[in-house]
Amino acid sequence: MQDRKIALLGHGVVGSGVMEVLTKNHDSIAKKAGFPIEVKYILDLRDFPELPYHDRFVKDFNVILNDPEISVVVEVLGGLHPAYDFTKAALLAGKSVVTSNKEVVATCGAELVNLARQQGQSYLFEASVGGGIPIIRPLHQCLAANQLDEICGILNGTTNYILTRMMKAGLGFDDALAEAQQKSYAERDPSADIEGVDACRKICILAALAFGRHIYPQHVHTEGITKLTLADTNYAEEHGYAVKLLGRAVRQGDGAVYAVVAPFLVSHDNPLSNVEDVFNGILVKGDAIGDVMFYGRGAGKLPTASAVVADVIDIVKNEAHHKQMLWEDSGENLVSDYTAMTYRFYLRVQGADRREELERTFGGECDTVGGDLALITRPMREADFRSAAAAFSPLGVIRVLDD
Ligand SMILES: NC(=O)C1=CN([C@@H]2O[C@H](COP(=O)(O)OP(=O)(O)OC[C@H]3O[C@@H](n4cnc5c(N)ncnc54)[C@H](OP(=O)(O)O)[C@@H]3O)[C@@H](O)[C@H]2O)C=CC1
Ligand SMILES: N[C@@H](CC=O)C(=O)O
Numbered sequence: 001m002q003d004r005k006i007a008l009l010g011h012g013v014v015g016s017g018v019m020e021v022l023t024k025n026h027d028s029i030a031k032k033a034g035f036p037i038e039v040k041y042i043l044d045l046r047d048f049p050e051l052p053y054h055d056r057f058v059k060d061f062n063v064i065l066n067d068p069e070i071s072v073v074v075e076v077l078g079g080l081h082p083a084y085d086f087t088k089a090a091l092l093a094g095k096s097v098v099t100s101n102k103e104v105v106a107t108c109g110a111e112l113v114n115l116a117r118q119q120g121q122s123y124l125f126e127a128s129v130g131g132g133i134p135i136i137r138p139l140h141q142c143l144a145a146n147q148l149d150e151i152c153g154i155l156n157g158t159t160n161y162i163l164t165r166m167m168k169a170g171l172g173f174d175d176a177l178a179e180a181q182q183k184s185y186a187e188r189d190p191s192a193d194i195e196g197v198d199a200c201r202k203i204c205i206l207a208a209l210a211f212g213r214h215i216y217p218q219h220v221h222t223e224g225i226t227k228l229t230l231a232d233t234n235y236a237e238e239h240g241y242a243v244k245l246l247g248r249a250v251r252q253g254d255g256a257v258y259a260v261v262a263p264f265l266v267s268h269d270n271p272l273s274n275v276e277d278v279f280n281g282i283l284v285k286g287d288a289i290g291d292v293m294f295y296g297r298g299a300g301k302l303p304t305a306s307a308v309v310a311d312v313i314d315i316v317k318n319e320a321h322h323k324q325m326l327w328e329d330s331g332e333n334l335v336s337d338y339t340a341m342t343y344r345f346y347l348r349v350q351g352a353d354r355r356e357e358l359e360r361t362f363g364g365e366c367d368t369v370g371g372d373l374a375l376i377t378r379p380m381r382e383a384d385f386r387s388a389a390a391a392f393s394p395l396g397v398i399r400v401l402d403d
Contacts, residue, residue: 003036004316007064009086010077011044011057013184014100014127017305018074019053029309033316040070061086065093072315074308075099078188084108091115091123096322098311100127100304106201110214110329122322124311129202130280131157132303133296139209139284140325146286148210152248152401153282154275155202157299158186158193159225159245164276167233167243185278185299195224196245196261203247207257210249210284213328215257219335223262231369232348232396239376241265242273246401256336264401265346265376272401339383347389348374348396361388376400
């Protein structure tokens with residue numbers, strides 16, 4: 001059997017995981033792909049003289065680009081540039097590309113999917129959402145019979161790990177983040193995790209695949225977890241909720257999409273509330289299937305490598321007939337005004353003397369939290385809630401996820 005030669009761009013957390021999986025499971029992967037898969041080149045800024053495959057490292061991308069033996073390029077560099085430029089060049093050179101880089105997919109996915117189609121190649125990115133969880137392929141293949149109406153999920157392993165460690169072990173935010181970094185869950189710049197940017201990229205990718213058109217990250221209202229306090233998480237626990245950073249996208253009429261990334265209070269009756277540690281959970285609603293949930297490790301070296309290598313196998317196995325996705329570049333903002341959505345809200349305000357006024361304005365019953373007052377409002381349009389809440393200078397606001 002003649003082997004298939006591929007190139008790896010990046011030998012960091014994910015890249016080294018890809019090498020480990022391809023080496024360890026070499027024979028079974030060959031059987032599944034129909035051909036042995038060999039990594040001919042690895043592009044990285046650093047040298048790794050201690051590794052048994054140190055002789056495959058190169059510094060010049062053109063070596064890969066100009067080698068006709070390379071049929072698949074695996075981009076696990078991270079960042080927009082040069083990752084996007086290398087991807088485009090590889091597709092134009094008639095090579096397929098696999099990536100875990102959600103920044104490139106969320107920003108340029110429509111362009112690259114369509115370029116791959118024109119070139120008769122594949123651009124696959126299973127690892128870009130949910131780490132090792134199969135979610136991209138199920139969305140555009142297994143659930144293809146459905147009109148998908150909503151996707152809601154815990155999409156970032158680092159923040160879920162931080163929230164779990166804070167709520168279950170009483171760890172401070174900085175210590176919990178340091179642990180997530182030490183376990184290689186966090187982005188190189190962890191502000192992308194804790195400010196919700198990474199989850200935003202992922203909900204844009206899922207929404208684009210579910211609804212067929214590009215949703216741009218800059219149009220999605222995004223909040224991270226840095227403003228949460230122990231007062232808020234303790235209140236949540238005491239009232240039967242977990243606090244989770246969610247990405248939510250809902251199909252609306254006339255092609256519009258509601259999309260938001262923010263912390264939510266999730267009732268313990270909802271399966272997402274039990275998704276802990278680095279795990280991700282993604283709920284999808286379809287008109288034929290109803291609710292379906294995807295669950296697994298959302299970050300980390302081997303889970304992510306598992307998804308990357310599966311894409312490589314898929315390409316090698318189907319090299320005579322590349323699979324195509326539907327992803328149009330709308331070129332316009334399809335995201336609706338997020339303040340038109342209705343929620344119940346958790347609200348925490350300073351001072352114990354405004355109880356009556358708060359309950360009259362928002363409904364619900366105030367509790368004392370530290371020296372503050374907190375309540376969960378009746379369902380309100382977000383715009384109405386915000387204008388009413390402004391008069392109380394809120395210290396904490398969290399949406400409640402209801403059915
Ligand atoms: N870590 C995880 O759990 C997951 C990560 N991802 C995504 O996968 C991608 C890779 O992540 P990860 O492996 O964690 O990142 P790392 O930073 O660990 O690895 C990236 C590697 O690429 C090298 N590199 C960066 N730029 C260049 C360049 N221009 N030329 C050559 N080499 C370069 C880096 O070298 P150097 O270190 O010297 O800069 C590093 O070795 C990112 O897009 C990330 O968001 C997706 C899912 C999960
Ligand atoms: N930093 C990301 C890595 C995977 O996408 C996360 O924590 O989810």
